[in-house]
Amino acid sequence: MLLPGAAGAAGLGQINVLSSLGQPFHAEIDVLSVRKEDAGTLLVRVASPEAYRQANVEYGSALRGVSLSLLQRASGQLYIRAVSSQPVNEPFVNLLVELSGPGGTLMRQFTALLDPPGYASAPQTFAPARVETRPAPAARAPAAVTTPAPAKTGGTEYGPVKRGETLSRIAVKVKPEGISLEQMLIAILHANPHAFVNNNINRLKAGATLRIPDSAQLAELPRDKARQEVRVQTVDWNRYRRKLADSATKATERTSDTGKRGSVRVKEGGEAGGKDVLKLSRGQPAGAKPGSSTERIQSLEEELIARDRALKEANARIKELEKTVKDTTAKK
Incomplete structure (x- = not known):
């Protein structure tokens, strides 16, 4: 529960993640229950490395480039925007938000999960984990992390x-x-x-x-x-995604030279993201609308898998032929 008067009785809603893995971090958090007279006095920042240590939360390298700002939507709703200057290449970000107001300081931990590009069809929201609420006059104390009851995982x-x-x-x-x-x-x-x-x-x-x-x-x-x-x-x-992207670019250039483009359509099955297994159809006349960059990458992945499978089968046949020749030679 929130202590009376903490951060002007303000609260924090869920974090809404708007970016993907490998992109600059972008997320938003609504600020709740703010009194009009306190709205202009609120300050927000990423908690210090010391606060992370006291809360037993890892201060990841991605946090060094994350900045928080307090903004207002057209509806009047206050929200915190979290952005980074560099792409984030870790699958999640532990964000410890510190909101200060006339009544004290409110601190909340958010774990923002970053999916690979194309895996999420809509922005993802996650509820915050309560870390600590400090009234203004109270002396500083180590942050006490509280979390929901653990899930049953045995067996x-x-x-x-x-x-x-x-x-x-x-x-x-x-x-x-x-x-x-x-x-x-x-x-x-x-x-x-x-x-x-x-x-x-x-x-x-x-x-x-x-x-x-x-x-x-x-x-x-x-x-x-x-x-x-x-x-x-x-x-x-x-590295794998960049390799496929480079291959997609080269394939597009080669296709443009021939005056035709291959179309791509999704085939059911494959990885959970539903974005990596595709089937190539016959080429279309020049001028047909090309697939997206993601689709080209996915189609190339299927082609690479097919080539790898064909290579393995060819190697197996070669070994069989070598064995046959060896057996025939031994009999002579």
Whole structure:
């Protein structure tokens, strides 16, 4: 509960995430129950690294470029806009917001999940976690983090995974108290390698049923190790997307030279994001409207997978022929 008079009796609503993984961070948070006489006196900022430490929340590198500003919509609704100057390449941002007013300081923690581009069809909202409310006259004290009751995870399963679901959102639902989001992500990956394309947390397969590790298994995975693995996986994911984007650009240039363009249409199935498995149809006459950049990337991914499969089959046939020749030679 909020203490009387804290930050002018103001409150904070849910965080509305408007950006994706690999883009500059952009989110908005409504400021609730603000008295008119206090609206002009409110100040907002990202909490200090010391406040993060006291609240036992990691101060990630992405936060160094995040700034907060207090704005007003045409309707009169006050809101906080959070933006970063650089792209954020981590799957989530722990944002500790400090709102100060005549009555004191209000602090709230938000975990903003960042989906890969194209995975979310609409802005995503997340409720805040209560961290601390301080009345103005009170002495400074370490922030006490309180969280909702943990989900039951021992011996449970989650699934089947729906199209559009991401591992980050599933991890938030099933994460028990005392376990970091990074630990949950990597533990689910290790327990379900069959459910991910190329063993990457950003490429969860639709239709998969996930085994959820219990608290004891989760605790065996060190936080630092899990955090490092998440970062490595995110770098690999971004490198993979850039490679496909470069291939899409080259393919578009080659297609333009021939005077024809290939059209792209979505084929059901594939990864949970529903954006990476596509089918190429026959080329259309020049002048036909080309697919989006995302579609070209996705179509190229399918082509690469098909080529890889064909190469493996060819290698298998070569080995069979070599064995036949060897057997024939041995008989002579």
